[in-house]
Amino acid sequence: MSPDILSAASSIPSSCLHTIFRAAQEAEQRTDTEVVKLHVGDPYFHPADNVADAFVDAVRRGDTKYTGPDGLPELREAAVEKLRTDNGVESTVDRLLVSPGSCEGLAALLQTLAEPGAEILLPELHWPVHLQQSLLAGFRPVLYPLGTGFRPEIERIAAAASPRTKVLLINSPANPTGVVLDPDEIASLLDLARARGWHVISDEAYEHFCYERAHMSVASLERDVPVDERIVHSVFSFSKSFAMTGYRLGYIALANDRAADVMRVVQEANIIGTSTPVQYAGIAALASRYEAAATNHKLVQRNRDVALPPLIKAGLLSELPAGGWYAMLDVTRTGLDAETFALRLLDRKGIAVVAGNGFAMRPQLDDQGHIRAHDYAPWARHLIRIAFCVDPIALETGVRKILEFVDECGDEGLASAG
Ligand SMILES: Cc1ncc(COP(=O)(O)O)c(C=O)c1O
Incomplete structure (x- = not known):
């Protein structure tokens, strides 16, 4: 039996x-x-031809060894530069970890932040993976009601929170609703999280697909905040922007050094490292990103x-x-x-x-x-x-x-x- x-x-x-x-x-x-x-x-x-070429070249030259839990330094440098130039986010290679798909990066980030009994706030209409991953990491998901047009409302989020709330997840542009938050909404969400002592996870997988206005990265509002006091962990993907769904590549910009150190250990245990040739493809994708x-x-x-x-x-x-x-x-x-x-x-x-x-x-x-x-x-x-x-x-x-x-x-x- x-x-x-x-x-x-x-x-x-x-x-x-x-x-x-x-x-x-x-x-x-x-x-x-x-x-x-x-x-x-x-x-x-x-993906663009240079992406496939970089992948194949890496395989052919034998760049197929482990690269460590946080990823290739050249890729992390390129991602840090992209975040600074394109997203207005200040990060460093030490606080940026590459992951096999942003999905795995999200899961690892949730494991990094979880503690027994802690609650995570998700919108009542959400990507099911956010809910599944929260549960697997040990969070208790709390689903807050949305307002008109599936938009978040600060009062409703504040009312759904409890003293056990630890994380607020933001996903703009959103899967499945297509809602893009405007700068005022993002600023109010961040103010609430800061006032309540929460972490924020910002899933920006669809950053390049805003049709009415420019994308705004939540962490760009923390650029001038001392690193130790930052609370926004940002999740990015190569899948959507560069059509690299099957390559499996993403990266996480952690809010501060403590979170990055913890996540390095989580990734050491989860993945050992991200596929090395895929990371070379990622460097090429960032080089031709515009x-x-x-x-x-x-x-x-x-x-x-x-x-x-x-x-x-x-x-x-x-x-x-x-x-x-x-x-x-x-x-x-x-x-x-x-x-x-x-x-x-x-x-x-x-x-x-x-x-x-x-x-x-x-x-x-x-x-x-x-x-x-x-x-x-x-x-x-x-x-x-x-x-x-x-x-x-x-x-x-x-x-x-x-x-x-x-x-x-x-x-x-x-x-x-x-
Ligand atoms: C909101 C959201 N976040 C993250 C992902 C994960 O993307 P990937 O793991 O391919 O980087 C997806 C995929 O559909 C998604 O819809």
Whole structure:
């Protein structure tokens, strides 16, 4: 007989992202037809040639040894320079750690900051990985309600906090909502965190995808604060800006030396180090960043501007997302809940989208931090997330078929009512 698994991990359900990922794969195998994949944030464009060349050259010259838990000094220097010039963030190589994807960097950062019983504040509509990682690190996630247009409101965050709150997570541009915080909102969040003695984690994976205004890094507001008093830990990714999703590369700029020292130990234990040839590819990506980021931004914005307006016209989307790669549709008028909508759309039209209720999971924890029960915020029951970073033809087909499907649901609804 095998022993029971009673870890915190064993109580965490698989996310809505994985559910549809598996369903789409099964549908492709079953029907032998390609599914239009609007469920995953993987771009249709590729990294610049110099990125692939740098990777291959590193492999060929034998630069394939361990590089240590914090990463190649040349890459960290390049990232520090990029943060100073482009983000207005003051960092140093000692406070900057490279990670295999920003996802792993986030997980390690959460492990760096966690302590038993400590709470982390997440928005009630969040990227499920933020919730899963918080639980795995040992945090107790507290989900604060959002205001109009899924924007954070200081009073609601302050009201959700408790003396056990330790971290506030900010994700602008946001996955899944596409909300981009304006400078006043960021400043008020930071003031609140500072006044309450919290750390701030700023996940800036979509920094190059702001369509209405320039991106603002939260840590840029701490440039003139003495290092020991800084509280913002910033997370950056190569995946989105430079289309390097499968390379797995990110970096974390820690607020202060103490946090960087702790995270170095966490990474020593978690990863030993990040893939060395991938880090050389990262140096190349940063060297050609202006051109690549501008081109990729343009491609995704064009997708947004061309493909999404029909969804607004049909009343499924209230406005174009101000940032990121995703749009949240409201399919209330079909009468279907999000999960049924997503599965039927896949089955009948071969289009994969994510059921939005999965971004609004509400776990109930026991004293050990294990999930004992969970449900989904009822207001998210009819939300669907689509990614608009995909091939324009696929996106246009996907949107057209979503609209067709919504109309058919309306007809079916009327028929059954009649
Ligand atoms: C909000 C957010 N943060 C971080 C990531 C992780 O990116 P990566 O691990 O590829 O750097 C993603 C990926 O989709 C994301 O949506």
